[in-house]
Amino acid sequence: MKYLFGAEGEAALAALARARALLAFDFDGTLAPIVALPDNARVSLPVAQRLQRLAQRLPVAIISGRRVEDIRARVQFEPHYLIGSHGAEDPQRGVGAELGPTLDGVRGRLTQATAALHALGVLIEDKRESIALHYRLARDRQAALEAIERLLADLGSDVRVFGGKMVANVVPAGAADKADAMLDLAARAGVETALFVGDDLNDEPVFERAPPHWLTVRVGREGPPSHARYFVCSVKEVPLLLDHLLAAMPAGARDAAE
Numbered sequence: 001m002k003y004l005f006g007a008e009g010e011a012a013l014a015a016l017a018r019a020r021a022l023l024a025f026d027f028d029g030t031l032a033p034i035v036a037l038p039d040n041a042r043v044s045l046p047v048a049q050r051l052q053r054l055a056q057r058l059p060v061a062i063i064s065g066r067r068v069e070d071i072r073a074r075v076q077f078e079p080h081y082l083i084g085s086h087g088a089e090d091p092q093r094g095v096g097a098e099l100g101p102t103l104d105g106v107r108g109r110l111t112q113a114t115a116a117l118h119a120l121g122v123l124i125e126d127k128r129e130s131i132a133l134h135y136r137l138a139r140d141r142q143a144a145l146e147a148i149e150r151l152l153a154d155l156g157s158d159v160r161v162f163g164g165k166m167v168a169n170v171v172p173a174g175a176a177d178k179a180d181a182m183l184d185l186a187a188r189a190g191v192e193t194a195l196f197v198g199d200d201l202n203d204e205p206v207f208e209r210a211p212p213h214w215l216t217v218r219v220g221r222e223g224p225p226s227h228a229r230y231f232v233c234s235v236k237e238v239p240l241l242l243d244h245l246l247a248a249m250p251a252g253a254r255d256a257a258e
Contacts, residue, residue, distance in 0.1 A: 001218060001221065001226055001228055001229065001230055001231040002229065002230050002231070003230065003231060003232075003233075004217055004230040004231065004232050004237075004241065005232070005237070005240065005244075009230045010244060012215050012229075012230070013215070013241070013244045013245060013248060014244075014248035016193060016195055016215050016245070016248075017244075017245045017246075017248035017249045018248065018249070018250060019191075019192045019193050020058075020190070020191050020192045020193075021058055021191055021192065021193045021194055021195060022058070022059050022060075022061060022185060022186050022189050022191045022193075022194040022195070023054055023058050023059070023060045023061070023194075023195045023245070024060070024061040024062070024063055024081075024182055024185065024194060024195065024196045024197070025051075025060075025061070025062055025063070025196075025197045025198070026062075026063060026064060026178075026197065026198035026199060026200065026203055026219075027041070027043075027062055027064035027065075027066060027071055027074070027075075028041055028064065028065070028066070028199075028200075029165065029198075029199035029200060029219060029220075029235060030197050030198055030199050030219050030235060030238060031043045031047060031051075031062070031075070031235075031238065032044075032074065032235070033235050034165060034235075036136055036137055037123075037137075038066075038123075038125065038134065041074060042074050042076070043074060043075045043076055043077075045076060046239060047238065047239055047242070048075060048076035048077040049077070050239060050242040050243065050246065051075075051077050051079070051242065052077040052078070053246060054242065054245060054246065055077065055078065055079060055080060057249060059080040059081070059185075059189045059191065060079045060080055060081075061079055061080060061081035061082070061083065061182075061185050062075065062079050062081070062082055062083070063081075063083040063087060063178050063181050063182060063185075063196075063198075063206075064082075064083070064084055064086075065084075065085065065086045065127075065130065065132065065164070065169065065202060066084055066085075066127065067084045067085060067089060067127045067128065067129070068082045068083070068084040068089050068091055069084075070084070070127075071084060080189070081185050081189075083178075083181045083185070084127070084129070085127055085128075085129035085130040085171065085175070086130055086169065086171055086175070086177060086178055086202050087175065087176040087177045087178045087179070087180050087181035087182075088129040088130060088171055088172065088175035088176055088177075089128075089129045090176070090181065090184075093184075102158055102159065102172035102173075102174075103130075103131055103159065103170060103171075103172065105155070105156070105159075106131055106152070106155065106159060106170050107126065107131070109151055109152075110124055110126075110131070110151070113147075113151050116147065117133070117144075117147060117148070117151070120135070120138055120140070120143060120144040120147055121135060121137045121138030121139055121140075121144055122134065122135050122138060122144050122147070122148060123135075123136075123137065129171070129172070129175065130169060130170060130171045130175075131169070131170040131171075132167050132168070132169050132170075133148050133151075133152075133167065133168045133169075133170075134166060134167045135148065135166055135167070135168075136165075136166035136167075141166065145168075148168045149168075152168060152170065155170075157173060158172065158173050158174075159171065159172060159173055160172070160173045160175075162201060162202060163201055164200045164201050164202060165199075165200055169202065177202070177205045178198070178202060178203060178205055178206050179205035179206045179208070179209040179210075180205075182194065182196055182206050182210075183209070193213050193214055193215070194210070194214045194215070195214070195215045195216075195217070195245075196210065196214065196215075196216050196217070197216075197217045197218075197219065197232075197238065197241065198217075198218065198219065198228075199218060199219035199220055199235070201224070203218070204226065204227060207226055207227035207228040207229075208227040210227075215229065215230070216228040216229050216230070217229070217230045217231065217232060217241065218230070218231045218232075219231070219232055219234065219235055219237075219238065220232075220233070220234060221233060
C-alpha cells in the first residue's frame with residue numbers, strides 16, 4: 001500500500017473526482033471511530049456535511065456490517081445506497097430477510113452459552129442477517145476469544161465465520177459479501193470507476209476483487225497485509241480525503257455541492 005496523501009494518491013483522488021464515480025465507505029472505523037459500545041458510534045456532523053456535499057455530485061454508498069436501519073440512524077445525511085450485514089442486506093433489492101433463519105442453529109448455541117459469554121465480557125449482537133460477538137470489553141480478551149471460537153466450531157457448511165477488530169462475525173454461507181455488494185452497486189449506478197474506503201477484514205474482499213482502475217483505501221497501515229492500493233493513517237484522516245475530493249471537483253460540480 002502507498003500513502004494516499006502522496007503525489008500519486010492525490011492525483012488518483014483528483015482523477016476520481018472528475019469522473020462519474022461511486023463513492024463507498026465502511027462505517028465503523030472509517031466514517032465513525034470505533035468505540036467500546038457499538039451503540040455509541042456516530043458519524044460526526046462535519047463528516048456528514050462533507051458527505052452530503054459529495055452526494056449532491058456523485059452517488060454515495062455506505063456498506064457496513066451493521067443493519068441498514070441501524071446505520072441510517074447514525075449517519076446524519078442521506079446516502080444513495082445503504083448496504084448492511086457485510087453485504088447481505090440490500091433493501092433496494094429486497095435482499096436479506098430470507099437469510100436470517102439460516103443462523104437459527106447459531107442462535108440456539110448462543111442461547112445456551114449467553115450467561116457464560118456475558119461473564120467473560122462478550123457482547124452478543126444479533127442483526128438478523130448476521131451475528132456479531134464483540135469482545136472488546138472483555139477483561140481477558142484471549143479467554144473471551146477462545147470461548148467464542150469453541151462455540152462457533154463445527155457449525156457446518158451453511159454458515160461462514162470471520163474475524164474483525166475485537167469481533168467474530170457469523171453470516172449465512174450464501175450471503176453476498178461487501179465485494180459482491182460493491183460490484184452490484186457500481187453496475188446499478190452506471191459509473192466509470194469507484195472509490196471504496198474500509199478498515200477491517202470484512203473490507204478485504206472489496207480490496208482484493210476491485211478492478212484495477214478503482215481507488216481502494218484502507219484506514220490504518222498496521223495489521224495484516226492488505227490488497228488496498230492506498231492507506232490513510234487513521235479515521236482522523238478520512239475528512240481530509242473527503243476534502244481532497246471536494247476540492248478536485250470541476251468548478252461547476254463543486255459549486256453545486258456547496
